[in-house]
Amino acid sequence: MSSANRIQKALVIESPKTPFVLKTVPIPKPGPGEVLVKIMASGLNPADWILQTRDYFAPHTPYPAIIGFDIAGDVEELGPGVKEISKGERVFLEPKMNSNNYTAFQQYALAPVEFLGKIPKNLDYAQAASVSLTFTTAVYGLLPAHPVGMGLNPTFDDTVSYPEEAALVIGGSSSVGQYAIQILKYLGFGAIIAYASVKHTEFLKSLGATHIIDRNQISFADLPAALPRVYAQPIKVIYSAVVLPEAQDAAYACLANDGKLAVATPQLALKEDAETPGKKVYGVFGSPYTPANREFGLVLWRHLPRLLESGVFVPNRIEELPNGLSGIVDGLKKLEKGEVSGVKLVAFPQNTTA
Ligand SMILES: NC(=O)c1ccc[n+]([C@@H]2O[C@H](COP(=O)([O-])OP(=O)(O)OC[C@H]3O[C@@H](n4cnc5c(N)ncnc54)[C@H](OP(=O)(O)O)[C@@H]3O)[C@@H](O)[C@H]2O)c1
CATH class of the missing domain: 3.40.50.720 (NAD(P)-binding Rossmann-like Domain)
Structure with missing residues (x-):
């Protein structure tokens, strides 16, 4: 199904340092070299609460802002010219920062195909969402x-x-x-x-x-x-x-x-x-999207799926969060209080009910 005129749920920061609110936003359309991903699992990171409470990436954050930096999901739609990957494939990726259409705390996001990987069959969505950032x-x-x-x-x-x-x-x-x-x-x-x-x-x-x-x-x-x-x-x-x-x-x-x-x-x-x-x-800036990091980013995404599949690298242990996107709010409070120890918190945006 095409993304045109469809809507989704997203966790939005309306203006700097304000709480997250659950809102309805349009599902974006993939451009050349991009796919639309139906997000099955979103990993949480310390950057999320730091960004929300301190406006850490000011002035680059586009308010109202949608954040979140680890995605695992299914390819829902292909942009023009995309041949590397097919609809329905399970993928994981690190989103572009400061770009609402690409981030993790929503039900669908765009992703450039050059920086994503197929999820190896030995990993579930939550495990895959613990890897990228x-x-x-x-x-x-x-x-x-x-x-x-x-x-x-x-x-x-x-x-x-x-x-x-x-x-x-x-x-x-x-x-x-x-x-x-x-x-x-x-x-x-x-x-x-x-x-x-x-x-x-x-x-x-x-x-x-x-x-x-x-x-x-x-x-x-x-x-x-x-x-x-x-x-x-x-x-x-x-x-x-x-x-x-x-x-x-x-x-x-x-x-x-x-x-x-x-x-x-x-x-x-x-x-x-x-x-x-x-x-x-x-x-270290852990992103393949900067000009300095791009060359190694291409190498990284060529090798990461095979090294996860062969067990050379194993994902984090997972703590699953309840209540879809809404569960992210309490999860980030735990991260902020230093109550997360040796596990990765993962939310499931498709389980959002409110
Ligand atoms: N530069 C970038 O692009 C980038 C990207 C991602 C993350 N980061 C930063 O990297 C850091 C780690 O991120 P993360 O996602 O890996 O964090 P995390 O998994 O949420 O970190 C929690 C862990 O940190 C350990 N810890 C806390 N204080 C410690 C200390 N004083 N000494 C040793 N261990 C300590 C805790 O150990 P215990 O279990 O012993 O309590 C806990 O297991 C954060 O500061 C994050 O902001 C930077």
């Missing part, structure tokens, strides 16, 4: 060539391996951190140390962590002194999924003199960056 954020810090990332494997060459090297992941149990651990395992790192709550030890070891430092026992200030007691060799690669200034300072202090640090924010608290000699610091 946070996997992208983890991978951009590690794999793409300098200066976008550390350049550890820009082509997803499965034979690349760093068995002699050690890496630290700060915030190992976060969604970004879980993917960083898995990517470092894919890269064959000899040691992968996770700074996380010890209650997640078995789970993080199942993803590839070799050592856990308990974040509830060791503060960021004490981490540089504690690290050599856990792993004595220099740490040349660190990914910080915690963006607090004190986490960045601790990470920098833990890093070997010629080491590389990626932080899950484009807005670094540290003054050093990838252009400085010695330690290199990469502020």
